[in-house]
Amino acid sequence: MWTFFHKLGSPPWLYAIAGAILRWLVPITLVALVGGMVWGLLLTSPDFRQGNSYRIIYIHVPAAVVALAGYYVMAIAGAISLIWRMKMADVVMKAAAPVGAALTFIALLTGAIWGKPTWGTWWVWDARITSMLILLFLYLGVVALYEAFDNKEAAGKACAVLSLVGMVNIPIIYKSVDWWYSLHQPASIKFSGESTIDPSMLYPLLLMIAAFYALFTCCLLMNMRAELLQRESRTQWVKKIAGKEGRR
Amino acid sequence: MHPVRKQRLYLVLFVALFSSVAVGLVSYALRGNINLFYPPADVASGKAPTGQPLRVGGMVEKGSVQRADDSLEVSFMLTDYQASVPVVYIGILPDLFGEEQGAVASGVLDSEGVLQATEILAKHDENYMPPEVAYALENSGYDKKGKTK
Numbered sequence: 094m095w096t097f098f099h100k101l102g103s104p105p106w107l108y109a110i111a112g113a114i115l116r117w118l119v120p121i122t123l124v125a126l127v128g129g130m131v132w133g134l135l136l137t138s139p140d141f142r143q144g145n146s147y148r149i150i151y152i153h154v155p156a157a158v159v160a161l162a163g164y165y166v167m168a169i170a171g172a173i174s175l176i177w178r179m180k181m182a183d184v185v186m187k188a189a190a191p192v193g194a195a196l197t198f199i200a201l202l203t204g205a206i207w208g209k210p211t212w213g214t215w216w217v218w219d220a221r222i223t224s225m226l227i228l229l230f231l232y233l234g235v236v237a238l239y240e241a242f243d244n245k246e247a248a249g250k251a252c253a254v255l256s257l258v259g260m261v262n263i264p265i266i267y268k269s270v271d272w273w274y275s276l277h278q279p280a281s282i283k284f285s286g287e288s289t290i291d292p293s294m295l296y297p298l299l300l301m302i303a304a305f306y307a308l309f310t311c312c313l314l315m316n317m318r319a320e321l322l323q324r325e326s327r328t329q330w331v332k333k334i335a336g337k338e339g340r341r
Numbered sequence: 342m343h344p345v346r347k348q349r350l351y352l353v354l355f356v357a358l359f360s361s362v363a364v365g366l367v368s369y370a371l372r373g374n375i376n377l378f379y380p381p382a383d384v385a386s387g388k389a390p391t392g393q394p395l396r397v398g399g400m401v402e403k404g405s406v407q408r409a410d411d412s413l414e415v416s417f418m419l420t421d422y423q424a425s426v427p428v429v430y431i432g433i434l435p436d437l438f439g440e441e442q443g444a445v446a447s448g449v450l451d452s453e454g455v456l457q458a459t460e461i462l463a464k465h466d467e468n469y470m471p472p473e474v475a476y477a478l479e480n481s482g483y484d485k486k487g488k489t490k
Contacts, residue, residue, distance in 0.1 A: 278464070
């Protein structure tokens with residue numbers, strides 16, 4: 094058990110394990126995404142007030158949920174790389190940032206597209222939407238800060254501190270609709286008590302959330318593999334892989 | 342744990358904790374500005390400023406929506422069931438605007454306490470259901486939260 098964890102710290106092992114996971118996770122993700130979209134977008138009933146425009150929930154909510162969860166992945170990886178100086182945690186942190194930024198952008202964009210017909214405006218500076226925009230800037234900030242340093246060890250430390258400081262934003266986003274008066278409605282899926290979304294609409298939504306978690310994991314692992322190859326490009330194991338692929 | 346790592350762990354926890362406290366204090370101090378709108382009760386008790394742009398949010402009172410025959414002018418009452426604010430607006434309302442539905446009006450309170458609105462936004466609630474379910478609930482005499490009407 095522990096040897097498995099120790100092996101994760103070695104780049105060729107991490108590269109191989111990530112590859113093995115991806116081999117079966119990518120097909121599962123594709124099936125879940127297609128299945129969830131067909132179920133949610135085609136087979137469920139329209140909403141009693143919004144009609145068909147509510148269906149954007151099947152993209153908007155999963156993207157937003159995973160964007161928040163992905164930030165914790167990035168920040169905790171950052172903390173591990175600060176405390177234990179694990180190089181591989183640094184790789185996870187760097188790989189998570191662009192994926193999280195993309196998901197946050199999708200959530201903001203689909204929210205705006207839904208907001209226009211529903212609320213009557215593309216954008217409003219309420220607490221939920223503004224704090225989500227800050228999340229996008231935090232993700233982009235980590236990406237940019239990493240690139241700004243020539244010394245990648247210093248870059249990793251700076252990014253880890255930035256993501257730790259930004260972590261306070263996540264509970265703010267989550268609770269913003271309860272703490273302040275906002276235009277954005279409170280959560281429909283509740284951890285305790287009954288959800289205020291009909292079960293026939295809830296199950297495809299839960300499937301889509303699971304599919305987006307899997308999608309995030311796939312993108313994260315692929316990013317990590319690319320980053321590992323780049324970092325270790327002078328080592329023997331990368332040359333071996335490159336030689337195998339290059340001779341074809 | 343190695344003492345150096347322990348020290349770094351404390352440092353990380355310190356950074357996370359104190360940045361949270363700092364942001365918490367800032368958002369507590371600015372809580373009035375983070376709120377998107379004033380509830381009608383705050384307008385009635387004089388907490389909302391008159392003569393400058395503000396937003397008022399609440400439910401559109403049942404039976405209060407009146408449309409002019411010759412223009413796009415519409416007037417209605419926004420209520421939080423403690424107080425009501427009259428709103429006058431000239432323009433096109435969002436599709437989801439309706440009586441007993443949430444709405445946010447932005448505009449200026451005049452001296453009579455009427456909100457001269459320049460923009461009306463519909464506020465959607467967290468209830469999602471197919472039309473058949475809504476129809477069945479309507480007939481059963483229970484509202485969406487399962488309470489009797």
